[in-house]
Amino acid sequence: MSAAATPEGVKLAVAAAVDRLADELEQLSHRIHDTPELCFKEAQAHAWLTELLEKHGARVERGVGGLPTAFRATIAGAGAGPTVAILAEYDALPGIGHACGHNVIAAAGAGAGAALARALGALPYAGRIQVIGTPAEEGGAGKVRLMEAGVFRDVDAAMMIHGRCGTQVWRPSLGIIKVKAEFFGQAAHASSWPWRGVNALNAVIQLFLALDMLRQQLRPDSRVHGIISNGGAQPNIIPEYASAEFYLRALTTEECRELLRRFQACAEGSARATGCRVTVTPDPIVHEPLRPNATIAALFARNLELIDFPEDPDDGQAGYGSTDCGNVSQALPTIHPYIRISPDGVPAHSREFAEWARSPMARAGIRAGAKALAMTALDLLAAPDALREAKEEFSGKGGAR
Numbered sequence: 001m002s003a004a005a006t007p008e009g010v011k012l013a014v015a016a017a018v019d020r021l022a023d024e025l026e027q028l029s030h031r032i033h034d035t036p037e038l039c040f041k042e043a044q045a046h047a048w049l050t051e052l053l054e055k056h057g058a059r060v061e062r063g064v065g066g067l068p069t070a071f072r073a074t075i076a077g078a079g080a081g082p083t084v085a086i087l088a089e090y091d092a093l094p095g096i097g098h099a100c101g102h103n104v105i106a107a108a109g110a111g112a113g114a115a116l117a118r119a120l121g122a123l124p125y126a127g128r129i130q131v132i133g134t135p136a137e138e139g140g141a142g143k144v145r146l147m148e149a150g151v152f153r154d155v156d157a158a159m160m161i162h163g164r165c166g167t168q169v170w171r172p173s174l175g176i177i178k179v180k181a182e183f184f185g186q187a188a189h190a191s192s193w194p195w196r197g198v199n200a201l202n203a204v205i206q207l208f209l210a211l212d213m214l215r216q217q218l219r220p221d222s223r224v225h226g227i228i229s230n231g232g233a234q235p236n237i238i239p240e241y242a243s244a245e246f247y248l249r250a251l252t253t254e255e256c257r258e259l260l261r262r263f264q265a266c267a268e269g270s271a272r273a274t275g276c277r278v279t280v281t282p283d284p285i286v287h288e289p290l291r292p293n294a295t296i297a298a299l300f301a302r303n304l305e306l307i308d309f310p311e312d313p314d315d316g317q318a319g320y321g322s323t324d325c326g327n328v329s330q331a332l333p334t335i336h337p338y339i340r341i342s343p344d345g346v347p348a349h350s351r352e353f354a355e356w357a358r359s360p361m362a363r364a365g366i367r368a369g370a371k372a373l374a375m376t377a378l379d380l381l382a383a384p385d386a387l388r389e390a391k392e393e394f395s396g397k398g399g400a401r
Ligand SMILES: [Zn+2]
Pocket: 100, 138, 348, 349
């Protein structure tokens, strides 16, 4: 066996292909960054990503799972075998653009697929690697929809990277229940007949106050945060309708459900206090917390060492976010490592982070992310024992949790 045909040689050949693609991947990342598209509307990102994967030799299916901006790109191997999926997100945030750096996720995920196809043509192992383009992470739970449509049915393991102000292979994420509270009162002239009105906005304000009191009794990792989505029409009308939307987050799905029970009580109390009627509507999709997979995480960490992109100690300065990748991780062995694309202490969803998401540091993150994803996917196909161990860990039959 020549050096290039050993598993290590194959991985190094793919890493070298990522280096050769680095300019192209950075340009793609910048294009997506400069054209922020919101959830389910990522038409241009979808076009550019599928074009890149096709150009370098992957077999591309557009609009999979009934979502026009989803895709699946397959790099086939030597015969039937397991499927390892690399996930790519590319949606932006309203008002603040790519402040979550999904352009980096897209370029790294598609870059991994392009480098695999470019360097190897077909994989030297049984099975296949897929890059799955997953729309609408910020608010649309695109991965949950793709799972429901069967896109993950034959996937044995999944992985993606997310940009952050530090490189950490494992960080927990919180579950979320999204909920809307609508209050119904009665309109009246706010100056001449205020005593004839029932003020729905007051009920919303009372709900925020009740939740702020509840906060003192919550676990440290739980989060309750909301916005007023309708606060009335204009000041001279007592608002007859007002609404607010909240995310209820906790480290476990059970705690999220407990938060929802307490939220309901706060909303009912606020309605009672103000004389309004209330409707509480939870979103049927529950975001689940990430479930760790130490087996795949260890392979990813080893690959970061091989490419000399070290993990950072967690400085403990930040709490946790959430991701629809959590639902994937509850269905099959999955990792969601973070790759440094900014200096320490820069919060995601800030304008500052959006700038770092198209910086030289982001370019380094794309290269490292693409390499480590491709190499880890290859590890799982090259050594069936590794994939079996990851699955046993997932099903609780072995491995460390
Ligand atoms: Zn985000």
